Amino acid sequence: MQCPTAMTGTPSIRALLEQARRDLATESARLDAEVLLAACLGKPRSYLHTWPERSIDQRELECFAQLLRRRARGEPVAHLTGEREFWSLPLAVTPDTLVPRPETETLVELALEKLPPESSLRVADLGTGSGAIALAIATERPRCEVIATDISEPALRVARQNAERLGLDNVRFIAGDWCESLPAGRFDAILSNPPYVAERDPHLDTGDVRFEPCRALAAGPEGMAALRQIARCAHIHLYEGGWLIMEHGYDQGAKVRLLLQAGGYVAISSHKDYAGLDRVTLGRYERQA
Numbered sequence: 001m002q003c004p005t006a007m008t009g010t011p012s013i014r015a016l017l018e019q020a021r022r023d024l025a026t027e028s029a030r031l032d033a034e035v036l037l038a039a040c041l042g043k044p045r046s047y048l049h050t051w052p053e054r055s056i057d058q059r060e061l062e063c064f065a066q067l068l069r070r071r072a073r074g075e076p077v078a079h080l081t082g083e084r085e086f087w088s089l090p091l092a093v094t095p096d097t098l099v100p101r102p103e104t105e106t107l108v109e110l111a112l113e114k115l116p117p118e119s120s121l122r123v124a125d126l127g128t129g130s131g132a133i134a135l136a137i138a139t140e141r142p143r144c145e146v147i148a149t150d151i152s153e154p155a156l157r158v159a160r161q162n163a164e165r166l167g168l169d170n171v172r173f174i175a176g177d178w179c180e181s182l183p184a185g186r187f188d189a190i191l192s193n194p195p196y197v198a199e200r201d202p203h204l205d206t207g208d209v210r211f212e213p214c215r216a217l218a219a220g221p222e223g224m225a226a227l228r229q230i231a232r233c234a235h236i237h238l239y240e241g242g243w244l245i246m247e248h249g250y251d252q253g254a255k256v257r258l259l260l261q262a263g264g265y266v267a268i269s270s271h272k273d274y275a276g277l278d279r280v281t282l283g284r285y286e287r288q289a
């Protein structure tokens with residue numbers, strides 16, 4: 001193997017990363033710069049640490065400069081590289097989908113607790129986006145049938161492509177609003193990470209979320225519109241004893257628990273994400289006598 005050598009007059013990987021970290025000046029600047037440079041070099045991030053003295057050629061330099069400019073404007077790193085890892089699965093993401101977030105893995109963990117490993121159950125993921133939740137469940141529970149819905153056709157195209165790339169054949173994608181397009185027959189679990197930010201939340205005008213699809217983020221004046229709609233329709237599609245598991249904002253746990261109580265759910269509980277914030281609420285549907 002020929003080792004990459006330093007060329008005179010062109011910057012080294014180390015020098016470039018140092019400069020980019022200073023220029024970006026964000027919390028995640030170091031990581032962002034590494035991910036973007038690795039993408040331009042077509043190498044894994046570990047390569048940058050193995051060959052810090054390697055020089056960068058003109059084409060690579062231009063690629064990096066362009067991605068850094070876009071990152072400085074706020075475009076999410078996942079949109080710039082076209083990929084984000086979720087549940088250790090490499091997922092394609094585009095501006096048509098929400099960028100999968102680590103806190104959503106909390107929902108996957110809770111769902112897996114309710115789905116025994118060798119079970120052949122039916123699971124739905126409402127508003128699947130890039131397919132993150134559906135694909136994580138389909139990978140962990142190969143005998144389960146997973147139905148994933150989204151109102152956005154472009155998002156479903158991304159999700160389908162992700163399922164194909166991962167070679168998963170136990171997930172079906174269907175276009176439609178929340179429960180509207182769910183096929184006949186009942187489900188053992190209905191999962192969702194719906195939009196839950198308040199429509200006028202100033203958070204929507206700052207940082208990376210400006211580049212994500214608004215309807216995947218915001219729902220109604222208090223961010224409760226989609227959560228409420230799902231709580232209203234899910235029970236029609238759940239078996240007796242089936243679980244509804246929803247992600248929500250850090251301050252929406254109490255409201256979601258009330259929704260589930262009013263909807264005839266029992267064993268209701270809220271759970272914290274890795275940052276210690278209330279993030280997921282679940283309940284078991286019991287038909288009234």
Ligand code: GLN
Nearest residue numbers: 193194195196197216217
């Ligand atoms: N957690 C995301 C945010 O605050 C929102 C995700 C969602 O609405 N489902 O940016």
